[in-house]
Amino acid sequence: MKLWLTAAEIADLALPGLPATKRNINALAEQSGWADRKGLCRPRSRSGGGMEYHLDILPPQARQAYVARFVPQPVPxxxxxxxxxxxxxxxxxxxxxxxxxxxxxxxxxxxxxxxxxxxxxxxxxxxxxxxxxxxxxxxxxxxxxxxxxxxxxxxxxxxxxxxxxxxxxxAVDRGAARRGSGVLDQANDGQVRIFILALISRQPHLSADHVRELVIAKFGETLTVTRAGGIVKTVPVPPIRTIQVTLATWKVTEKVALTALTNPDAFKSRYKLAGSNTDTTVSRLNEVWQIDASPMDALCVDGRHSVYAAIDVYSRRMVLYVSRTPRAQAVGLLLRKALLAWGVPERIKTDNGSDFTAKASERLFLSLGIERELSPAFTPEAKAFVERAIGTFQRDLGPLLPGFIGHSVADRKVIEARKAFAQRLGETDADAFCVELTGVELQHYVDAWAENRYQHRPHSGLDGVTPYAAAAAYGGRLRRLEDERALDMLLAPVAGRDGIRTVGKQGLRIDGSLYLAPHIMPETQVFVRMDPNDLGRALLFSIEGGAFLGEALCPDILGVNPAEAVAQAKAAQKEMIDGANAAVRREARKIKPRDFADTILGRAAARSGNLVSFPRPSDTHTTPALQAARDAVEGPKPARSTEAPAVQALRREIEADILGEAPADNVQQLRRVETPQMRFRRALELEARIAAGEAVPTEEAVWLGGYQVGSEYRALADVYGEFGEAALK
Structure with a gap:
């Protein structure tokens, strides 16, 4: 088995978690810094040059697979x-x-x-x-x-x-025959065992003597047990030594159940199935981020700080931000670092902390188009990746820092006990824990740890690949912010609690100061962000849509003469209103005073039938889509006039008059249209003829029947019955 391998030999092995080409192996070696690991990298001695890497430099999974090819496993x-x-x-x-x-x-x-x-x-x-x-x-x-x-x-x-x-x-369980056969296991049909376990769960610090006395108080001096063959025997309560051994055994065999009863938080972190985490199916970079915060396990000269962490689930990259106190602004600054470094995520998972559910945080997620998912309350396992990452950070970096106070109260007591009580007397925490760092210096150490140590270490959750290599190997597309200033604008603090203000005639009032906004109409609601670099400048946005409306300035804070600022604001407002009303004023000049009387009286005369209303020019509103829909339903039809024949004839004569054409004769009938009074008189004549038994033409009878059911006939009949012939003049 070779211990030193070239990039080509590693690629040919096709080990799990490693690339299968020499080029990609060299790229991984460069990204992971293999050349900097002394004793595990050396120049190749044979011809051809290049580098050789020791077996121990490979990720654990790949190294195990390589060794297994030469050393057979006892059990396949x-x-x-x-x-x-x-x-x-x-x-x-x-x-x-x-x-x-x-x-x-x-x-x-x-x-x-x-x-x-x-x-x-x-x-x-x-x-x-x-x-x-x-x-x-x-x-x-x-x-x-x-x-x-x-x-x-x-x-x-x-x-x-x-x-x-x-x-x-x-399988051979040599203790199976004896397990569960003791007196305390079987006594009183198992009720003694249940009672003792309940005592331990209620008070884990009870001694064997306490337990024995409590058992005697509940069950008496003797207990009943069932032996082989179903024989029931009465035995005395076991001595203290037997109870001590039994309690020690149960604390091992019933460890999980007792932990669930006595320390639910420890049970949750150690034994509870972490199957609720649904982010294990993440398949893209920046698909899901998880963010959380934790108090730093080290003190600073300006107090204890909190550390906010964001982790990309796909690559396990991590960004950290140090904040003096937990607040929504720290969430925004953490996201700023991550967004500029990694791009924009699709979804961010947080817990229900007030800093993550604050309006400022929700507004930031909404403005950036990021889906925010809340994990169920009291279920840290739902965002296990960031919880584990924070634990790794605290355990790896915390002990290296001056001011380290331990990961728990027990750790802190151990650190404090390094000095005798006489030496600790009168010491402050800064003296006891050698506090030297400021918050700014702590941030520097935190960033250096995340960039230079954490992301270049093999990660077991990535099959031994480093977070840096996992992110670098991703070939998909990412969303990135083009303008850093736009992001800073979204992170700017809002005015008051919700940032909503209404522009008044004097401007905007923010924290007791008056800000002038002459370019915005009074009674307009706006969303206000304060310029983080200039307290006297407020940035105004529309409530709907978030469009930028302009700035509002505070003369008192900016050091400007208030009288001059107000005068300039009035002039600017007048110019704005004049510009907005210019079109209205031009149209008003076209309207004459007598137009009101002529229009109103003309409409009254038209309704009474004493005036013929000429058609007014109008435009038909249509769109290509409306026309296409109309053609599909009805089919294209030739345009036809909606004017009555009498009106058309009158219009043609007026047009001929304007063009100078002479009429056919100089005598014209005064009334060209039958008035309602004329139609009613005609109906009366037909009714009289029918009442006299005279014959009436069919078309006249049909017209009379239709006219009698109309509203005009009924109205004139009422008037005629009241005033007689005077109503028809």
């Missing part, structure tokens, strides 16, 4: 996988599973002898047994410890169990 991978897949395998104790694997390893050697020696199965098994007994077979020490003696019958029995898919029969 497929055999071990099949044994673990059996339903009964999940309940095996560790020592029982090891006994099973030892017997599977012996069966593997026996099968190898059978295949290589070309002997009958019985003769091959006899040879295997003899060699094993004589210690001539190269078996690991743990196998011989589990199986000190081997017989032909045992070997044949093991092979039959393996062939039937019952490898759990090869």
């Amino acid at each position: 991978v497929e055999t071990a996988a099949a044994a673990e897949a059996e339903p009964a395998a999940a309940s095996l104790r560790d020592d029982a599973a090891e006994a099973r694997d030892a017997r599977l390893a012996i069966l593997t050697v026996a099968d190898r002898i059978f295949n290589e020696a070309k002997l009958p199965r019985l003769h091959a098994d006899l040879l295997c047994v003899a060699d094993y007994e004589a210690c001539r077979l190269p078996m690991p020490e743990w196998v011989r410890k589990q199986v000190p003696r081997l017989t032909l019958r045992s070997l044949q029995r093991w092979r039959a169990a393996k062939a039937s898919g019952q490898t759990t029969r090869l």
Whole structure:
């Protein structure tokens, strides 16, 4: 087995987690800094030059696969996988599973002898047994410890169990017969055991003496147990020593259940299945980020700081930001660093902290077009990647910093105990923990750790690939911000709590100061961001759509003469209003005072029938889509006039008059259109003729019937009945 390999040899091996071409191996070596790892990289001594890399420089998974090709496993991978897949395998104790694997390893050697020696199965098994007994077979020490003696019958029995898919029969649990048969396990049908476990869960610090007294108080001086054959016996409560041994045993065998009862947080972090994390299916760079915050495990001269972390789930890259206090502004500044370095993510997952759910944070996510996902309350496992990353950061960098206070209260007590109490008396935390760093210096160390150490270390979650290499190898497209200033504008603080203000006749009032905004109409609602570089300047945006409307200036803060500023603002507002109303004024000049009376009285006369209303010019509103839809429904039709024949004739005569054409004769009928009064008189005459029994033409009778059911007939009939002939003049 070669320990030093060239890039070409590594590529030819096609190891898991590594590229399969020499060019890509060289690129990975350069990205991961293999050349800087002394003792693991050397120039190639043979012709051709190049570099050779030691086996230990490869990622763990690749190194293990390479070694496995030369050192056979005691139990083949497929055999071990099949044994673990059996339903009964999940309940095996560790020592029982090891006994099973030892017997599977012996069966593997026996099968190898059978295949290589070309002997009958019985003769091959006899040879295997003899060699094993004589210690001539190269078996690991743990196998011989589990199986000190081997017989032909045992070997044949093991092979039959393996062939039937019952490898759990090869497991030997030497304590199974005795386990659960003690007095405290069986007493009173198991009620004593349940009671003692409840006592421990309620108060883990109870001694064996306390437990014994409580058991006697509840169950009495004697207990009942069931022996073999169903015989029930009465026995005294065991002594303190027996209870001590039993409690120690239960604290091991019932560790998971007791942890869930006594320390739910520890159970959640150590044993609870972390299957709720749905981000393991991420397949793209910047598809999902997770962000969280944690108090720094080191003090600064200006107090304890919090560290905000953002991690890209696909590549495991991490960006960190140090903040004096947890707040929404820190979330924005963390995202600024990550956005400028990595691009824009599709989705960000956070917890329900007030800094992540604040209006400023929600507004920032919405403005950037980033989907925000909230993890369920009290479920840190839902964002396990960032939780694990913060833990790695605290454990790796924290102890290196001056001012380190430990990862827990217990750690802090240990650090404080390094000095005698007399030495610690009167010391402040800064003295006790050697605090030297400022928040700015801490940020420098944090950035250096993330960029130079963390991202260039192999990551087990990436099959040994570094976060830097995982991100560099991604070939997809990314979304990036074009203008850094636009991002800074979105991060600018808002006025007040929600940033919404209404422009008044004096301007905007922000934090007790008056800001002039002459270019915006009064009574307009705006969204206000404060210029982070100039307190006297406010940036105004529309409520709907977020369009930039301009600036508002505070003369008092800017040091400008307030009278001059107000005068200029009034002039600017007048110019704006005049410009906006110019078109209205031009149209108003076209309207004459008498137009109101002429129009209103003309409409009244038209309704009364004493005035013929001439058609006014109009334009038909249409669009290509409307015309196409109309053609599809009705088909194209020739345009036709909607004017009445009498109106058309009158219009033609007026047009001829304008053009100077002489009429056919100089006598014209005064009324060219039948008025309502004339139609009503005609109806009266027809009714009189019908009442007198005279014959009436059919078309006249039909007209009369239709006219009588109309509103005009009914209205004039009422008036005629009231005023007689005077109503028809």
